[in-house]
Amino acid sequence: MSDTKKFLYVNRRAPYGTIYALESLEVVLIGAAFEQDVSLAFLDDGVFQLTKGQKTDGLGVKNFSPTFRALGDYDVTKLYVEKESLEERGLSEADLQEIMYEDEDDDWEEKPSIRIVSRAEMVDIMSDQDVVLSF
Amino acid sequence: MASYDVNGTAVEHDEEGYITNLSDWSKDLAQVIADAENIQMTDEHWAVVNFLREYYDEYQIAPAVRVLIKAIKKSMGPDVGNNKYMYELFPYGPAKQACKIAGLPKPTGCV
Amino acid sequence: MATLHTVNKSPFMTQTLLSCINHAKDGDAILMIEDGVYGGMAGTGLSDAVAAKAASLNICVLTEDLEARGLDAGRLVEGVSAVGYDGFVDLVAETDRTQAWL
Numbered sequence: 001m002s003d004t005k006k007f008l009y010v011n012r013r014a015p016y017g018t019i020y021a022l023e024s025l026e027v028v029l030i031g032a033a034f035e036q037d038v039s040l041a042f043l044d045d046g047v048f049q050l051t052k053g054q055k056t057d058g059l060g061v062k063n064f065s066p067t068f069r070a071l072g073d074y075d076v077t078k079l080y081v082e083k084e085s086l087e088e089r090g091l092s093e094a095d096l097q098e099i100m101y102e103d104e105d106d107d108w109e110e111k112p113s114i115r116i117v118s119r120a121e122m123v124d125i126m127s128d129q130d131v132v133l134s135f
Numbered sequence: 136m137a138s139y140d141v142n143g144t145a146v147e148h149d150e151e152g153y154i155t156n157l158s159d160w161s162k163d164l165a166q167v168i169a170d171a172e173n174i175q176m177t178d179e180h181w182a183v184v185n186f187l188r189e190y191y192d193e194y195q196i197a198p199a200v201r202v203l204i205k206a207i208k209k210s211m212g213p214d215v216g217n218n219k220y221m222y223e224l225f226p227y228g229p230a231k232q233a234c235k236i237a238g239l240p241k242p243t244g245c246v
Numbered sequence: 247m248a249t250l251h252t253v254n255k256s257p258f259m260t261q262t263l264l265s266c267i268n269h270a271k272d273g274d275a276i277l278m279i280e281d282g283v284y285g286g287m288a289g290t291g292l293s294d295a296v297a298a299k300a301a302s303l304n305i306c307v308l309t310e311d312l313e314a315r316g317l318d319a320g321r322l323v324e325g326v327s328a329v330g331y332d333g334f335v336d337l338v339a340e341t342d343r344t345q346a347w348l
Contacts (some may be wrong), residue, residue: 044265062195070194073202119268127249127271132345
């Protein structure tokens with residue numbers, strides 16, 4: 001489609017202290033109906049959104065981390081995570097949950113949605129967008 | 136607050152008929168909600184309802200219609216997994232109405 | 247293909263300005279607004295970091311927000327300029343996209 005635009009959702013906040021992370025995810029899910037070329041960026045405290053083993057029963061709020069694994073169903077398959085942001089927080093890719101999607105163009109092969117990128121690569125990803133939405 | 140009557144037990148629902156407490160759900164309740172919606176539950180209806188409940192359990196969201204139909208098509212074939220048939224099963228919208236019977240919140244993005 | 251970045255938080259409360267600077271490409275513009283304008287002041291712990299980028303980026307501060315806080319353009323880091331609402335509009339129009347650093 002010629003009028004498809006590149007949308008980047010920038011996530012820079014940790015998941016439960018504020019409503020930003022959940023709101024961002026909801027906007028991504030709703031926005032998916034418009035069938036644009038969507039990517040998600042996780043940098044700064046945003047990388048905390050993807051850690052595995054989140055358990056919110058004690059807080060009495062919804063644990064929305066499993067919802068990231070549904071994004072593939074919505075054709076959202078590019079989750080860029082900044083390496084430097086992980087390292088500054090003592091995290092590595094092994095601390096993140098596994099998020100896969102089925103590649104329709106490749107016999108439904110399962111592929112990882114999370115792509116670890118350097119800060120320099122993130123700069124290029126950001127400057128390659130039509131629309132940048134920050135949360 | 137309004138409620139459904141399931142074998143003498145009251146189960147609260149909101150003004151649109153979605154149950155308030157997701158853990159209140161049972162097959163009997165689903166039948167009661169379906170009756171209230173004028174839906175005769177068939178195996179296909181149950182398959183959709185069960186799929187929705189499993190999807191919610193795994194991902195904590197009710198899927199969008201597009202996602203639901205794609206998944207039903209994959210598991211039950213194109214005869215069931217298509218827009219027209221799904222709307223025949225759930226005339227007021229497969230996501231909206233089936234979610235209500237499945238005891239899930241209204242799907243994200245559904246107004 | 248330049249980006250206009252806006253920063254609206256005080257750099258002394260959050261890392262937002264630094265993160266923005268680290269993700270801006272040469273030729274991009276940064277406009278400090280609201281509490282973000284404190285990031286443009288000379289003589290702070292962050293002035294050197296801002297000054298170091300003043301040549302490769304177009305760093306601006308919104309005049310109205312400066313004035314509201316009792317500051318003026320004379321207090322800004324060298325190379326950082328003050329623009330009004332009209333300048334804000336020009337920056338949006340001149341760039342290909344806007345990225346708000348919240």
